[in-house]
Amino acid sequence: MGALDGQVIIITGASRGIGEAAAHALAKDGARVVLTGRDKATVGKVAEAVGPLAEAHACDMADYAAVAALAEATRKRHGRLDALVNNAGILDPIATIVDSDPAAWARNVQTNLVGAYHAIRAVLPGMIAAGGGSIVNLSSGAAIRPLEGWSAYCAAKAGLHMLTRSVALETEGKNIRVFGFQPGMTDTYMHVQVRASGINPLSKTPRETLYPTAHPAMAIAYLLTPAADDLAGQEFSLRDEPFRKRLGLS
Numbered sequence: 001m002g003a004l005d006g007q008v009i010i011i012t013g014a015s016r017g018i019g020e021a022a023a024h025a026l027a028k029d030g031a032r033v034v035l036t037g038r039d040k041a042t043v044g045k046v047a048e049a050v051g052p053l054a055e056a057h058a059c060d061m062a063d064y065a066a067v068a069a070l071a072e073a074t075r076k077r078h079g080r081l082d083a084l085v086n087n088a089g090i091l092d093p094i095a096t097i098v099d100s101d102p103a104a105w106a107r108n109v110q111t112n113l114v115g116a117y118h119a120i121r122a123v124l125p126g127m128i129a130a131g132g133g134s135i136v137n138l139s140s141g142a143a144i145r146p147l148e149g150w151s152a153y154c155a156a157k158a159g160l161h162m163l164t165r166s167v168a169l170e171t172e173g174k175n176i177r178v179f180g181f182q183p184g185m186t187d188t189y190m191h192v193q194v195r196a197s198g199i200n201p202l203s204k205t206p207r208e209t210l211y212p213t214a215h216p217a218m219a220i221a222y223l224l225t226p227a228a229d230d231l232a233g234q235e236f237s238l239r240d241e242p243f244r245k246r247l248g249l250s
Contacts, residue, residue, distance in 0.1 A: 002028065002030025003029045003030070004029040004030045004221065004224060006030065006031075007030070007031040007032070007082040008078045008080050008081050008082050008083075009026055009032070009033050009085060009224065010036065010070070010071070010081065010083070010084050010085065010123065011023055011033055011085040011087060012036045012061055012084075012085065012115070012119055013061075013088030014035035014043055014046055014087065015035075015037035015038075015043040016042075017186070017213055018087055018216050019088070020213070021213035021217035022085055022216070022217040022220045022221070023035055023047070023050050024049075024050055025220065025221045026217075026220070026221055026224070027050045027051060027053040029221050030053075031053065031082075031224075032053050032054075032055075033047075034055055034057065035055065035057065036056075036070065037056070037058065037059070037088075038059075038060055040056060040058035043056040043057070061116070061118055061119060062111065062118070063118075064121070067119055067121075067122045068118075068121075071122040071123050071126065072122075075126055081123060081130075081133070082127075082134065083133060083134040083135065084119055084123045084133075085220055086120065086135065086137045088111065088112075088116070088119075089138065089156075090107075090112065090153075091108075091150070091153050091193050092104060092108060093108065094149050094150065094193065094197040095149055096148065096149055096151075096199075097151050100152070104152070108152035108153060109155060112153065112157060112160065113156040113157075113160055116137060116163065117163060120137075120167060123135070124167070124171070124176070127176060128171065132177075134177040134178070134179075134224050135167065135178040136178075136179050137160055137178070137181065138181060138183065139157055139180040139181060139235055140153070140157045141182050141237065141239075142157045143157035143158045143160065143161040143180075143182070144158070147200045147202065148199060148200045149197065149199035160180070161235055164235060165180075165235075168232070177223075177229065177232040178233060179223050179228070179232060179233075179234065179236075180236070183211065183216035183237075183238050184211055184238040185205055185209070185210050185211060186210055186212070186215070215238060215249060218249075219243070219247055222246065222247055227246070231243075
């Protein structure tokens with residue numbers, strides 16, 4: 001039996017990178033994973049690779065009605081909804097503020113912050129009514145440390161950091177476990193963009209020093225188990241040595 005047997009978990013932004021790796025990890029632990037992405041064909045290929053415990057849905061996280069409909073359909077189809085992995089996100093625009101495109105800047109915040117809010121807003125009432133649930137918000141070191149050229153991303157992730165704390169405060173005593181998880185420098189398409197930009201020191205990070213996507217996926221799976229109860233309500237990083245020890249990654 002897996003640690004997540006029988007759980008139903010929505011993973012946003014599951015078409016590649018950390019979301020894709022998390023889909024494999026959670027399904028391996030026995031969870032049914034409901035994978036979302038803007039392109040049904042792309043996320044469908046991930047679901048096919050994950051296997052019979054995965055299903056794919058096209059969903060634009062900027063459209064609250066679509067997100068709410070997905071959450072409701074998931075509950076009706078499976079009789080439960082145990083957890084949300086809020087992973088959908090973008091880095092663009094990578095540009096200084098004076099050179100940035102206002103529409104692209106707003107789109108970043110809409111995706112990384114408003115989209116995450118939409119997902120939480122859609123699943124939280126049902127979790128409370130069911131007696132509990134778990135939410136993992138994929139945060140970033142950029143939430144607490146500004147970086148030149150990343151003003152939109154930093155602002156959105158800082159907002160997500162406060163959203164995580166707000167959920168923890170407002171659901172105290174309702175068995176809602178919410179986490180802000182910073183996966184650190186991980187080998188994803190986002191870091192292909194970072195290296196190509198050359199705009200701040202992180203763009204000089206050698207690819208061979210990046211975490212494989214399996215590491216944050218392992219962390220997400222761990223957070224969805226009771227072993228992580230003492231970490232609920234907090235934000236922390238895969239770089240934190242005590243947390244790495246829990247995962248056996250030291």
